[in-house]
Amino acid sequence: MTDNSLPATKMSARDVHVYYGATHAIKGVSIDVDQENVTAFIGPSGCGKSTFLRTLNRMNDTIPIARVEGDITLDGENIYSPAMDVVQLRARVGMVFQKPNPFPKSIYENVAYGPRIHGLAPVKSDMDRVVEQSLRRAGLWEEVKDRLHDSGTALSGGQQQRLCIARAIAVDPEVILMDEPCSALDPIATAKIEELIHELRGRYAIVIVTHNMQQAARVSQRTAFFHLGHLVEYGVTSDIFTNPRQERTKDYITGRYG
Numbered sequence: 001m002t003d004n005s006l007p008a009t010k011m012s013a014r015d016v017h018v019y020y021g022a023t024h025a026i027k028g029v030s031i032d033v034d035q036e037n038v039t040a041f042i043g044p045s046g047c048g049k050s051t052f053l054r055t056l057n058r059m060n061d062t063i064p065i066a067r068v069e070g071d072i073t074l075d076g077e078n079i080y081s082p083a084m085d086v087v088q089l090r091a092r093v094g095m096v097f098q099k100p101n102p103f104p105k106s107i108y109e110n111v112a113y114g115p116r117i118h119g120l121a122p123v124k125s126d127m128d129r130v131v132e133q134s135l136r137r138a139g140l141w142e143e144v145k146d147r148l149h150d151s152g153t154a155l156s157g158g159q160q161q162r163l164c165i166a167r168a169i170a171v172d173p174e175v176i177l178m179d180e181p182c183s184a185l186d187p188i189a190t191a192k193i194e195e196l197i198h199e200l201r202g203r204y205a206i207v208i209v210t211h212n213m214q215q216a217a218r219v220s221q222r223t224a225f226f227h228l229g230h231l232v233e234y235g236v237t238s239d240i241f242t243n244p245r246q247e248r249t250k251d252y253i254t255g256r257y258g
C-alpha cells in the first residue's frame, strides 16, 4: 500500500455525539479509520480522545450516564444496531488500557481466557498454539515461555502491557484500540510497545490515543487532532506535524497550549 492509493476503510464514524448527562463531550465527529494504517488521536487533556475511542467498541455502554448518537460502522455494519452482539464486537475490536490490567491469573490463563469464552480453541493443543502465537505476536514469548504458569501480575509493567496486548490478540481481533498504552511505562518498555505497534500494523487496524506527540509521530501514519470535543483536523501524520491546515492544530503541536 502506498500513500497515494486509497486505503481500505475499516471503521467509519459519522456525526457522532457523546453526552455524559448534560456534558456534551463529543460534538459531531466523522472519521474513517484505515485497515492498513495506525491512527493516532491527539489533543489536550479532556478534549474527548478516550471518549471517542470508547465509542468504537461500545465501551461507553458500561458508563450509565453516557449516551452516543450518530453512526459507526465496522466493515459497513452498524455497531450500534440492536442486532450487534456487543461481546462479539469487543472481540473484533479489542482494547488495551492506560494501566496494564492483567487478570490475577497465570500468564497462560490471561491469554487463554478470551479464546475460551469465545469457544475458539476447544482442544488443549489448539489452546497451547493460540497462547504461543499470541505471546509471540506481542513480543513476549521469549521472556515468558518457561514460566507460563506464573502469575501475570508478577511481570514488569512493560511485560504486563504486552501480556494485555497478547490477550487482545488471542481472540483474533480486526481492530485494536489503545488508550495511552505507554503512559505508565518507562522509556525502554515504551520503545518495545512502539516497536510492537509497527510489527502489528497491517495485520490489525490500530488506533492509539496518546498525549505524547513524538509518539504519535513515530507510530502512526494518520493523526486526528481533537479539541473541546471536536475533530479539528485529520490527515497524514507527517502533514499534521509539519504542515497543519488549522490554526488550532498548529498552536497545539507547537506547544502553545496543551
Ligand SMILES: Nc1ncnc2c1ncn2[C@@H]1O[C@H](COP(=O)(O)OP(=O)(O)OP(=O)(O)O)[C@@H](O)[C@H]1O
Pocket (backbone or CB within 6 Å): 020, 023, 025, 043, 044, 045, 046, 047, 048, 049, 050, 051, 052, 063, 065, 211
Ligand atoms: N465517565 C465519565 N463521566 C462523566 N464525564 C466524563 C466521563 N469520562 C469523561 N468525561 C468528560 O468528558 C470529557 C472528555 O473526556 P475524555 O476523558 O474523553 O478526554 P481525553 O481527551 O481522553 O482526556 P485525557 O487526555 O485527560 O485522558 C471531559 O470533559 C470529561 O470530564
